Amino acid sequence: MQLKLRIRRHKEGKSWYDSFSVPYEEGMTFLSALQKIKETQDETLTFRHFCRAGICGTCAIYINGFPKLACKEQVLPYLLDGEEITIEPLKNLRVIKDLVVDHEVIPKKMKELSLWISENKENINIDPEVSKYIESSADCILCGACHSYCPQILEEDYAGPLFFAKLYRFSVDPREGKKQLRKLQALSGRLYHCLSCNKCNNVCPKEVEPATLIRKLMLMDVDSA
């Protein structure tokens, strides 16, 4: 069986699509297909990966219009459809080359919002129920899938699902010393401009469910008003 890929290329301000055909191998992921193309057909094809285990978040790309982790996504179900599969870089992030986008906006914004536990000297035991919520929101691997698929992200000053999920995590973590600041950060990030479309929930590869956490943040704001 041959896997047919139509890959968006980008170099020096120009974009185009190239088609490739790759022999299917058992267990093949999109990352291994891209590597096969690079090794055997076009060494200039550029993409990112690191852990190959769905942990680092660097390999996120669009596959037929949906953000996916290339190292986790199996090609077989797509292959059985028989159609050419379109591969593109993440949207809403600047493309550097081919499938590589500029992720720098993410750590930059995290730094801007001080997304780490603010000092709290009390020795705190965490309730297992709260711990469950914290863990789920802390599972985010910063792959940018939610950010790239959010239709509201184009609004200037809208923080977006990735950062709201982080702000939620600090809003419920009993170790956090500046909960009021987290609330203000969420409000100045235009929390209530979320469209509640749930698109981020549907594409997050780690099931963080940012849209659900955004709604929880809104409820916390109303409850504390």
Ligand code: FES
């Ligand atoms: Fe790390 Fe895919 S290579 S998540």
